[in-house]
Amino acid sequence: MRPFDYQRPDDRDAAHAAARDGATFIAGGTNLVDLMKLEIMAPDRLVDVSRLGLDGIGDADGGLRIGATVTNSDLAADPRVRRTYPVLSRALLAGASGQLRNKATTAGNFLQRTRCPYFYDTDAACNKRAPGTGCAALGGEMRNHAILGGSQHCVALHPSDMAVAMRALDAEVEVEAADGTSRALALDDLYRLPGDTPHIETSLAPGDLITSVRLPVPLGExxxxxxxxxxxxxxxxxxxxxxxxxxxxxxxxxxxxxxxxxxxxxxxxxxxxxxxxxxxxxxxxxxxxxxxxxxxxxxxxxxxxxxxxxxxxxxxxxxxxxx
Amino acid sequence: MAVTITVNGQDHTLDLDPRVTLLDALRDHLHLTGSKKGCDHGQCGACTVLLNGRRVNSCLCLAVMHDGDEVTTIEGLAEGGPSPLQEAFVAHDGMQCGYCTPGQICSATAMLDEVAAGWPSHVSASLDCPVELTHDELAERMSGNLCRCSCYPGINAAITEVARRGKTEATE
Missing domain, CATH: 3.30.390.50 (CO dehydrogenase flavoprotein, C-terminal domain)
Known part of the structure; x- marks a missing residue:
């Protein structure tokens, strides 16, 4: 793992201040630490957002507001989610393992990286890992790759189960920018298609922090x-x-x-x-x-x-x- | 940087590089070598410990992120004598080489708490009903712990016995 600075701010203002000169946010770390060990990701600075008090689930406009750092386990087991959004509980429970769900967070689940084996193989060409180096998957061994939304530069899949249920439920993420302003993003606007810039997976700008996820009243039972x-x-x-x-x-x-x-x-x-x-x-x-x-x-x-x-x-x- | 972690009831203050995982802090700095490094990527479960009472892969935790947290390792479960699960793993021969065993036992300890709390799983027919720890439920809930010796029959028997006993005690 490459050396990095680590900071753990106590509130959001301090988190934004810590991230001002460029930083990577970490909460559960189940994906990021894995990628850092492989040196696929090598952030200079980690800002720990796991203690900003973003771990609550509350009612909002008849729907639900889910804090960014609510764990996958807590979200799947929440009685309101089980009763009103069972597709979300089911999707969460279909993902990962008990240990990972206890650590992985809601926002982190949205922002997990793709699982293409060539992305993980630092000896292989990968436009997502190293822009402009090509795509070893196309023409290589392929099985669990995308058949929709791919480009000649990247066909890596988004691996989340939770995000699939969230899309069917019309979830929106609430994002706080570095200057403290907030905006809501539909998932359609959060996730980008790879096109010729597969290394840019979302529309989030540096310093943008997902603070919560909003679920409207579900359209059907x-x-x-x-x-x-x-x-x-x-x-x-x-x-x-x-x-x-x-x-x-x-x-x-x-x-x-x-x-x-x-x-x-x-x-x-x-x-x-x-x-x-x-x-x-x-x-x-x-x-x-x-x-x-x-x-x-x-x-x-x-x-x-x-x-x-x-x-x-x-x-x-x-x-x-x-x- | 300085970090204080309560491990098996004792506070330990360590001066750690931010890159040190909780697993390496336990093994290399506190010399608690019960927790094992298998894959080191969260896939095998050999490093499973209880973090604030919940099971996690300690290999994917940065130790500096757990200042003030409580960790229980396999050594902690054995304080005051072997735990019921530890005894059951011996009685049912739930191991061959033993490398995955500490992770299996830590994981099963927390898993039984999750069942008691009524957490559903992927194979639960309903999201509401009390959980019956059938073979399918047990296999699903323990899927984050691999055993390359494939001692799953013994592991299942050990966990099932403790789960049944716990249930009997709870109703008595």
């Missing part, structure tokens, strides 16, 4: 999260689907679908949601939803299996959610 992976536990998704559905008179009134294991960011497609709204559930409709979802899919060699897998998982989830 029918919520499902299903994850398919290579082993039964403690593995990243090959495909995952989060569904939040409201039924009315036997029809789908509204639906919000989000996907993991497919995209370079937690994936949501407004056209899939629009296709389902107002329709009677059925196999033909669900097949059509899969077609729409994958209309622009470009599976790199080795990832083609994700096309039929995504269609089948989507169909199974929609069947369960509309039953």
């Amino acid at each position: 029918r919520q499902v999260y299903r994850k398919v992976r290579d082993r039964a536990s403690y593995a990243f998704a090959l495909v995952s689907v989060a569904a939040v559905v409201r039924m009315e008179g036997g029809r789908i009134a509204e639906a919000a679908l989000a996907f993991g294991g497919l995209g370079t960011r937690p994936w949501r497609d407004a056209e899939v949601d629009a296709l389902l709204a107002g329709e009677a559930p059925g196999e033909a409709l669900f097949d059509k939803a899969g077609e729409v979802l994958l209309r622009d899919a470009e599976p790199p060699e080795g990832t083609e299996f994700k096309l039929p897998l995504a269609r089948r998982v989507l169909k199974a989830v929609l069947t369960e959610a509309t039953r």
Whole structure:
């Protein structure tokens, strides 16, 4: 690990002051410390934000406000989340291990780095790790890579389960900038597509601190999260689907679908949601939803299996959610 | 930099480089070598300790971030004699080489608390019901601890026995 300075401010003003000349925030550290050991990330200065009092969960406008440093365990077990946002509990519980969930935080989960093996292999070319060096994945061994949202520069997947459920729930992150001003960002605006700058994964500026996550009242009570992976536990998704559905008179009134294991960011497609709204559930409709979802899919060699897998998982989830 | 950590009930003030992990602080600075370094990347669980009562991978913790925190290691669980889980691991032969065992036992200790607190898991049919520690539940909840000798049958038997006994005591 490269040497770094460490500071642990007691409040947000001090955190911003400590980060003024450039710093990396750390809270749970489950991803960052791992990457620092491998020298894939080598920050000069760490500012510890784990004791800023951002670890509460509270009601907000009928929804929920979740502090940035609430652990994945506490969030999954929170009675309000279990009752009103079960898709979020399910997604959290499908991720990582008991030990990691006890340490990993909500904001850290959003900001975890991608898991492409070539990103982790410091001998391999990787535009995300070392901009401009090329992409060893494309043309290399590929399996768990993105089939949506990739570019010729990067096809690394966003690995979070939590963020997939958060996208289906229309979560917004509240961000405090270095100058103390706050703004809310929809996840669509937080996560960037890789394009030709895959090293820039979010729209956050240096010094921006996620302080909380806001969940609106869920659009439906029918919520499902299903994850398919290579082993039964403690593995990243090959495909995952989060569904939040409201039924009315036997029809789908509204639906919000989000996907993991497919995209370079937690994936949501407004056209899939629009296709389902107002329709009677059925196999033909669900097949059509899969077609729409994958209309622009470009599976790199080795990832083609994700096309039929995504269609089948989507169909199974929609069947369960509309039953 | 100076950091004070309470380990197994005793305060220790250490002068550490910020790069030192909690695992290395325990092993190399406090000479508590029960916690093991397996993968050193949070994948195997051999380094599992209890941090403020919860199980974590100590290899992914920077020690300087835990000033004022309470850590319990496998040595702490054995204070005043072996804990019920430690005895059960011996009785059920829940180990071969023994390298993963401290992590398994620390993890299982906290896992049983999580079950008692009603935390659901990925395989729980409902998010609301009290947890029944079936084989599937146990396997899911212990998936962060690997055993390359594959002593899982003994590990499962040991944890199941202690879980059952705890339940019986709770209802008596």
